[in-house]
Amino acid sequence: MDGLPEIKLxxxxxxxxxxxxxxxxxxxxxxxxxxxxxxxxxxxxxxELDDDITPLIAAFVYQKREIVLYLLKENGDPNVCSKTxxxxxxxxxxxxxxxxxARMLLDAGVDPNGQLPQPLTPLQIANIFARDDFMKELPSAGEPVDLIQGTKPEDHSFNHKIAQTLFRLVSSGDELCSGLRDFVEFKIATPRKTNPEEVLRAFDSRMLWVGNLPSVEHAVSILKSARITSNDEVGIASTDPAVPAEASGKHNWLQISERWRGKLERLVHCLKSDESKVIRxxxxxYISDVDFRIAKGSDGTEVFLGLRGSDGQEIAIKRMSKTNYQVLKHEVELLRLPKLYDSCVVKYIDFAEHEHFGYLFLQLCEYNLEEHIRNNDGILRPEKLVHxxxxxxxxxxxxxPQILHRDLKxxxxxxxxxxxxxxxxxxxSRRLPKNQTTYHTRSAGTExxxxxxxxxxxxxxxxxSSTDIQVAGMLIYFILSGGHHPFGGERYxxxxxxxxxxxxxxxxxDVVAKDLIEKMIDKEPKNRPRVEECLSHPFFxxxxxxxxxxxxxxxxxEVASRTNVNQELILMLDECAEGxxxxxxxxxxxxxxxxxxDDKKKPYPENILGLLRFMRNLQEHYPDxxxxxxLTSLFPHLFGCVYKFTIRQGWNLENPLKEMFKPEKTGGANRHEVEPINDEEHVGLAVQESEHTFTEPTADAKSSIGRI
Structure with a gap:
């Protein structure tokens, strides 16, 4: 790490x-x-850190969560920097x-850009220490992904490392980093390439072109008019993806998949030793053989394993006969919509036409939901899949435009x-015209x-949209029940x-999960919640x-009163507690x-009403x-019991409880706009502070940062 910009220690x-x-x-x-x-x-x-630091810095470095919460509550400033x-x-x-x-600091109002005398941003330092998790977290909060400004070879090495980290995250399914990767690579490439066609060609297959942006030919002419040219004549070659590429004799492979690794190894072997089997x-x-086919549809659609030669990315290739591939082209039109780019929708990569087939190139996944539930090893939380x-x-x-899926299963x-x-x-699937909420057609979907x-x-x-909601409710029950259907029974x-x-x-x-499912699978479409209401349900x-x-x-x-206590409420709460x-x-x-x-004069009664009042006063008068x-770990069933009780009482329809059920305001498909399920497991309140391992950087790393 020699050669990094210097600051004085x-x-x-x-x-x-x-x-x-x-x-x-x-x-x-x-x-x-x-x-x-x-x-x-x-x-x-x-x-220990060879620096003058704030208490908040120490609490984060040594992972003293209880003290972090206390300091933030007492107006500890997350933007105060150390002496260095x-x-x-x-x-x-x-x-x-x-x-x-990082998420706690961002929630507390830290400036993600770290615009201080320090020449490196927090994101750049995280990348130097191979913190992929930070590379996923900080850009979503608005920190720009920029290159290290320098002219030494070491600076270029660090910048390439940033691009490689982004590529690794993209290949593992991170959509946000995908666009960032392309522009970082573009910025790295531009100073070293004077031929505008060379730069544009390098990124033409990976850039997300939205709207009526210029063709490569037009873009080259724009760059030439801006005097970004080379001494060589600029030629425009064919960009038709169906044009066979020459065998390079070497094929990169970025290994990501676990399930398909054995078959991909065989594919790579064929690429190196037996090109006769390979279709490009x-x-x-890819290889058009049943051994490399990972799915088959009833309409003749087949899905094969493939590799992209430009970067070694693992690909799922959806192939359909050209006699029936308008369906495939329709799917391409939907998947290319920018609104789906950062969402829980399978990622579109490319599309091509050939003599007999249409090809849709997609992100390679491991299992479908049915396979996962059947082979569930308990690693994935069902609640996360539901979300x-x-x-x-x-x-x-x-x-x-609103899209109806129409074939959820x-x-x-x-x-x-x-x-x-x-x-x-x-x-x-169908895209609704503007201001239209209903699509009239014949019945579609799967029995x-x-x-x-x-x-x-x-x-x-x-x-x-309520049609999709009911089927999504069936899917949620399928996930949470371990493979059962809420409407059960044989086919008829x-x-x-x-x-x-x-x-x-x-x-x-789970009574809260049941409440969500019941609302979603209601027979009457008008009674079903919208998807944003589902995501704001207490289950999440x-x-x-x-x-x-x-x-x-x-x-x-009714709960606060400890005189003239309503015994019916106590009995009803006990009934909702279900034993x-x-x-x-x-x-x-x-x-x-x-x-x-506890109240010295009149102790809280040992029933649910007494517990609720005690919890309220504990929060109000003894916040530390x-x-x-x-509290949710001490009494894991209490929330479900009380929620069931308040539904019966109708309290959720009145303020202040009613306010808590308002859907989150969302601009669309960004999953970060709704808090992930149970992130509190990591940062929430605990009975006893957890012990963490403090890992100090190596001596070489510390000396490198010392020269920053």
């Missing part, structure tokens, strides 16, 4: 200040005392802090190598996975049950929001906490103690 401190020591030791009580006479955002010597001009965001990229720390469509190579399915549907429904939900579920197969209103005898079927009985709206949810125990709430809801319930006058007892809830808290928080207790 001061003489290292000779001893660590007590404020920093208390942070490192996790001693919040002593830290609070010392901060009475010291600036919470002041700089204090730290010999490093922000907390720089430090957590340098040291082995988890990426969720432009830069894409992905709805997030993909939101990309279709929530931004113009387990086989059309694919699981990529990162465990992300993606909607696929848009052959019979068993069709909405009630599509099973009518007459030919005029009214497809709406199944279709009859869908028509009648007759279902059973006996294989799902974080632990923090669930505790906030319980606090609001604890503030209701879970709360008559000893005080034993879940430490005696010291109870001594401080509340921050040290994970």
């Amino acid at each position: 001061e003489i290292p401190p000779t001893s660590t200040h007590p404020v920093i020591l208390f942070v490192i030791q996790g001693n919040r009580k002593s830290l609070k005392i010392f901060l009475r006479d010291n600036d919470i955002n002041g700089l204090f010597p730290c010999t 001009s490093l922000t907390p965001l720089h430090y957590i990229g340098w040291y082995n802090a988890p990426a969720i720390c 469509i432009g830069s894409i190579a 992905d399915v709805l997030d993909g549907l939101r990309a279709l429904h929530c931004q113009g 387990p086989q059309n939900v694919l699981i990529d190598v990162n465990g992300r579920a993606r909607l696929a197969d848009f052959g019979i 068993g996975w069709m909405a009630t209103e599509t099973l009518k005898e007459d030919g005029d079927i009214r497809y709406k 009985k199944l279709m009859s049950n869908i028509k009648k709206g007759k279902y059973k949810l006996e294989h799902v125990q 709430w974080t632990s923090t929001k669930k505790v906030q809801y319980l606090r609001q319930v604890g503030n209701m006058k 879970v007892l709360y008559n000893q809830w005080k034993t879940k808290f430490s005696p010291d906490l109870l001594l401080r928080a 103690d509340a921050a040290s207790v994970d």
Whole structure:
């Protein structure tokens, strides 16, 4: 890492200040005392880091989560830099802090650009230390991905490393990094290439051209008119992807897939030793043999494994006969829409026509949902898959032009190598004209996975977004139940049950999940929620929001009153608890906490009403103690019990509870606009602070940053 831009490091401190020591030791009580006479955002010597740092930097570096929460609550500033001009965001990229720390800093208002005397951005430092997780997190928050400004060979090496990291993330399914990769590579390439055609050709197969942007020929003429030319004559070669490429004798392969690795190894072997078996469509190579076929449709569609020669990317090749491939061209038109680019929809790569076939090149995934559920090893959380399915549907429904999928089923939900579920197969999907909400056509879809209103005898079927919602509800039950169908039964009985709206949810125990499913599979389309309402359902709430809801319930006058208690409410709550007892809830808290928080004159009763009121007062009057207790872990069934109870009482239809059910405002398909499920598992409140391993950079790495 020699050759990085230099900054001056001061003489290292000779001893660590007590404020920093208390942070490192996790001693919040002593830290609070010392901060009475010291600036919470002041700089204090730290010999361990050879720098003067803020308490917040120390808390993040040494991963003292409870202290992080305390400092942020007390207005610790995440934008204060150390004496060597490093922000907390720089430090957590340098040291082995988890990426969720970056999310906490971003939520606290840190400037992701790190515009300080430090010549390197937090993202550039993270890349130097191979922090792919940071490369995924920071750009989504607005940090620009820029190159290191320098002229030395080492600077070019670091810039190429940035491009390689982005390429690695793209190949593993990260859409946001895809566009960033192309522009970073373009920026690297431009200073070294004077021939405009050479630059444009290098990126023509990978750039996402949106709208009526210029052709390569037109773009070259624009660059030439701007005097970006070479001494050589600029020639325009054919860009038809169906033109066979010459065998190079060498074929790159970026290994990503686990499931298909053996077959891909055989494909690479054939590329090197037996070209006679290989079919090339432009830069894409595949073998038309059943051994390399990974899927087959009833309409003659076949899906093969393939590799892209330009970068070694693994590809799924969807091939359809030209006699019936208008369906394929229709799918291409939908998948190329920019609104689907950063969403839980299978990623479009390219399209080509050949003599007998049409080809759709797609991101290679590992399994479909049916295969995953059948072979489930427990690694992927069902709740995450449910969120992905709805997030993909939101990309279709929530931004113009609205798209109706019309063929949702387990086989059309694919699981990529990162465990992300993606909607696929848009052959019979339809894009609605502007200001239109209904598509009139004959019945379409797959038996068993069709909405009630599509099973009518007459030919005029009214497809709406609510039609997709009902089938998505069936899919959610399929995921959470481990492969069961809510309408059950054999083929004839199944279709009859869908028509009648007759279902059973006996294989799902979570009452909150059941509530979501029941709303989605309602027989009446008008009663079904919109997809954005589904994603705002309490099933997806974080632990923090669930505790906030319980606090609001604890503030209701019916719960707050400890005189003239309504015994019917207690009985109804006990009924909603379904056998879970709360008559000893005080034993879940430490005696010291109870001594401080329990009412001395009139202790809280040991029933659910008493627990709710205690939780409310704990949050209201003892926030520090509340921050040290994970209430949803102590009482894992309480939220479901109370939610079921409030539905019966009608309390959710009135403020303040009603306000908590408003859908998130969303601009469309960006999955980051709705908080991922249970991120609180990583950053939420805990009974006891977790122990973390502190990993210090190597001596070489530290000396390199010391020269930054």
